[in-house]
Amino acid sequence: MRRVFVLTLSLALGMGLRTAHAQEKRYPIIPYPQQLVPIEGAFTITGATRLVLPANGRLFANEVAQLQALVKQGIGTTLKTATAAAGNAIVLKQDMTLSGEEDYTLQVTPQQLLIGAKSPTGFFRAIVTLRQLMPSAIEGRTTGNLRSVAIPAMRLKDNPVYSWRGMHLDVSRHFFSVSYLKKFIDLLALYKMNKLHLHLTDDQGWRIEIKKYPLLTSVGAWRELNNQDSVCMEKAKENPDMEIDQEHIIQKDGKTLYGGFYTQAQMKDIIAYAAARHVEIIPEIDMPGHMMAAIRAYPFLTCDGKSGWGKDFSTPICPCNESTFRFAEDVYSEIAALFPSKYMHLGADEVEKTSWAASPVCAEVMKANNLKSVEELQSYFVKRMEKFFHAKGKVLIGWDEILEGGISPTAILMYWRAWVPDAPVKAARHGNKVIMTPGNPLYFDAQPDRNSLGNVYHFEPVPKGLTAREARSIMGAQANIWTEYIPSEKRADYMFMPRMTALAEVLWTHKQDYDNYLQRLNEQYARLDQLGVHYRLPDLDGFTEDNVFVDKGMLEVKAPFTGMTIRYTTDGTIPGLKSPVLPAALPVTAPQTFKLAAFSPMGNRGDIYTLRYRQEAYAKAVTEKPADSGFRLDYFKGAFKTTAKIKATPDSTFRTDKVIIPEGLGHGEAFGARLQGYFYAPETGIYSFYLTCDDGGMLYIGDKTVVNNDGWHAPLQKSGQIALEKGWHPLKVDFVEGGGGYTLKLEYSVKGQPLQKL
Ligand code: ACM
Numbered sequence: 001m002r003r004v005f006v007l008t009l010s011l012a013l014g015m016g017l018r019t020a021h022a023q024e025k026r027y028p029i030i031p032y033p034q035q036l037v038p039i040e041g042a043f044t045i046t047g048a049t050r051l052v053l054p055a056n057g058r059l060f061a062n063e064v065a066q067l068q069a070l071v072k073q074g075i076g077t078t079l080k081t082a083t084a085a086a087g088n089a090i091v092l093k094q095d096m097t098l099s100g101e102e103d104y105t106l107q108v109t110p111q112q113l114l115i116g117a118k119s120p121t122g123f124f125r126a127i128v129t130l131r132q133l134m135p136s137a138i139e140g141r142t143t144g145n146l147r148s149v150a151i152p153a154m155r156l157k158d159n160p161v162y163s164w165r166g167m168h169l170d171v172s173r174h175f176f177s178v179s180y181l182k183k184f185i186d187l188l189a190l191y192k193m194n195k196l197h198l199h200l201t202d203d204q205g206w207r208i209e210i211k212k213y214p215l216l217t218s219v220g221a222w223r224e225l226n227n228q229d230s231v232c233m234e235k236a237k238e239n240p241d242m243e244i245d246q247e248h249i250i251q252k253d254g255k256t257l258y259g260g261f262y263t264q265a266q267m268k269d270i271i272a273y274a275a276a277r278h279v280e281i282i283p284e285i286d287m288p289g290h291m292m293a294a295i296r297a298y299p300f301l302t303c304d305g306k307s308g309w310g311k312d313f314s315t316p317i318c319p320c321n322e323s324t325f326r327f328a329e330d331v332y333s334e335i336a337a338l339f340p341s342k343y344m345h346l347g348a349d350e351v352e353k354t355s356w357a358a359s360p361v362c363a364e365v366m367k368a369n370n371l372k373s374v375e376e377l378q379s380y381f382v383k384r385m386e387k388f389f390h391a392k393g394k395v396l397i398g399w400d401e402i403l404e405g406g407i408s409p410t411a412i413l414m415y416w417r418a419w420v421p422d423a424p425v426k427a428a429r430h431g432n433k434v435i436m437t438p439g440n441p442l443y444f445d446a447q448p449d450r451n452s453l454g455n456v457y458h459f460e461p462v463p464k465g466l467t468a469r470e471a472r473s474i475m476g477a478q479a480n481i482w483t484e485y486i487p488s489e490k491r492a493d494y495m496f497m498p499r500m501t502a503l504a505e506v507l508w509t510h511k512q513d514y515d516n517y518l519q520r521l522n523e524q525y526a527r528l529d530q531l532g533v534h535y536r537l538p539d540l541d542g543f544t545e546d547n548v549f550v551d552k553g554m555l556e557v558k559a560p561f562t563g564m565t566i567r568y569t570t571d572g573t574i575p576g577l578k579s580p581v582l583p584a585a586l587p588v589t590a591p592q593t594f595k596l597a598a599f600s601p602m603g604n605r606g607d608i609y610t611l612r613y614r615q616e617a618y619a620k621a622v623t624e625k626p627a628d629s630g631f632r633l634d635y636f637k638g639a640f641k642t643t644a645k646i647k648a649t650p651d652s653t654f655r656t657d658k659v660i661i662p663e664g665l666g667h668g669e670a671f672g673a674r675l676q677g678y679f680y681a682p683e684t685g686i687y688s689f690y691l692t693c694d695d696g697g698m699l700y701i702g703d704k705t706v707v708n709n710d711g712w713h714a715p716l717q718k719s720g721q722i723a724l725e726k727g728w729h730p731l732k733v734d735f736v737e738g739g740g741g742y743t744l745k746l747e748y749s750v751k752g753q754p755l756q757k758l
Pocket of ligand 1: 399
């Protein structure tokens with residue numbers, strides 16, 4: 001459903017950009033409500049405002065307390081209650097005509113603020129909307145800074161499109177404190193996200209107390225620093241956010257160990273905290289793979305008592321021994337008792353099955369159960385566990401590998417493998433419920449770049465090919481944060497904020513306007529600053545990474561929102577709050593390297609940009625027009641970690657009219673590709689090229705390297721410039737894919753014109 005803007009005629013006639021943005025400033029709500037009718041004026045909360053509670057006020061006691069806490073943050077006192085609305089009053093009214101538990105209405109006039117909802121959840125969502133309309137000062141550490149709090153008048157009706165609006169956090173690879181989880185939950189609640197999926201166990205650490213198996217945490221929660229920590233420590237030299245949080249490092253028996261876990265008492269507290277904010281926590285104990293931490297503590301869990309790494313993944317637990325099922329059921333019994341959610345996530349992704357194939361016990365189990373492959377053996381494990389989940393009154397969720405070897409009709413599929421596009425379609429047609437978490441764009445552990453916010457915003461939860469009826473199986477979507485390379489709270493904040501706000505709007509409101517969202521997002525930053533969120537600042541524009549000038553260049557960078565400053569250095573050091581502020585236009589007349597960073601009003605630093613400037617003459621065009629304006633695409637089978645390693649002879653060759661890798665090439669396997677053709681420069685000038693790759697790529701024009709985006713990585717954009725004479729220029733793109741899903745996009749612009757796709 002689209003949001004409705006009702007404007008008076010004079011407003012509509014005179015509505016330039018400025019007026020339009022005034023609306024977004026006045027109602028900067030994310031996710032935007034389904035219907036909002038602006039009204040002139042505002043309702044003002046002061047100490048004299050009265051609060052009128054619904055008849056069965058006790059049902060809403062938690063929400064009333066939160067509203068009171070919010071008011072107190074602003075004006076320093078809570079509101080006195082009254083039985084009838086007389087004078088300035090906030091009225092809470094239970095409205096049984098609303099259909100959904102999360103639905104709510106607001107009618108705000110200068111005289112009265114009326115909140116309607118059917119359930120406590122609806123009231124909570126309404127209070128969050130009001131919170132976003134209050135000045136950001138109410139979020140500060142000190143209370144009572146304001147004499148009054150004004151809420152702009154309006155008529156609003158709101159409800160979510162999707163019921164699963166989730167975030168996942170991997171607390172195994174790196175561990176996050178109880179206080180951080182609460183901060184995380186606060187942010188989910190602030191943007192009306194309602195599910196928190198905790199990935200509690202993995203090879204690198206077991207993070208939840210299980211009373212029957214104490215070694216899971218006394219042994220399994222601690223590890224020596226690993227190769228992922230080494231990568232973080234190396235990156236920390238350039239980026240302090242990559243420093244490992246010291247509070248999770250201990251000394252034990254002469255060793256430095258990393259880890260931690262939540263006791264069941266701590267987890268109960270976290271669950272209650274989330275429930276009060278209408279966020280449901282879904283536990284995942286990932287099995288049968290990703291179980292090294294448990295296996296270290298209890299080696300009997302594998303088929304042969306051994307463990308280690310196979311080709312890609314670690315040795316799984318053995319689905320052929322009854323002792324494994326006893327263990328799994330014991331663990332999940334405690335989990336079922338601890339977490340009130342009706343969902344439990346079994347994981348079941350990325351299982352290395354060679355130890356099963358080699359096991360004589362598994363051979364017997366497979367024969368006895370008529371299982372024809374180790375995939376069917378995995379399915380046997382999942383289905384047995386699902387029966388156990390059902391006995392506990394719980395619904396099983398699994399990663400999309402549970403489709404292989406046969407899925408039960410009652411399991412929920414969590415889709416992640418972008419390179420298996422038909423998995424959610426098959427599952428939905430089979431009648432299974434599906435939660436969408438495709439790696440691109442919903443793995444928030446992928447380094448964000450200037451496109452990632454838009455990519456999330458334009459994500460469509462319903463996969464292609466489903467009928468409207470089948471689409472009802474899509475419960476919603478979720479972003480996942482895998483933390484191998486997220487060793488600190490600051491880094492975690494940076495990775496999911498503000499991306500989560502884009503997802504929140506996709507899932508709650510669904511169809512919206514991106515530019516309008518960006519305007520509202522700009523209004524949210526001051527609030528996030530007050531909340532101490534180390535969010536990623538908006539991207540800076542006006543340069544590429546490798547810049548070219550012929551006679552004289554000009555560095556002109558505009559701050560994306562007011563209060564943000566841009567600082568720079570030329571000596572290779574990282575810009576800090578003491579570095580000089582970049583002037584509006586800085587002439588560049590000699591080769592030079594700049595480092596730039598933006599700073600929020602609270603001093604939160606944005607990405608550090610390294611801009612190299614080099615001087616070059618316009619490259620000459622080829623003298624003859626090429627016979628064909630398309631591209632030759634050479635395909636090379638094999639795993640090439642960088643483009644330089646691509647082998648000499650292609651396995652096949654195609655033609656394409658665009659710089660793309662056709663869908664389905666490689667079928668999920670690693671490969672290399674080379675595109676060769678000509679680029680037409682319509683005028684003489686400096687051309688900026690933007691190469692987005694997953695995994696890696698290089699762009700060459702003539703004999704020059706223009707963009708280096710090499711090596712295996714998630715989708716990432718890199719840019720560079722070249723000075724070109726009008727006419728045709730030889731162009732080459734080398735590309736490497738490490739297996740899984742891929743992306744290749746090449747865009748350019750000249751003289752500040754809009755980007756064009758090649
Ligand atoms: C996953 O990313 N292995 C679910």
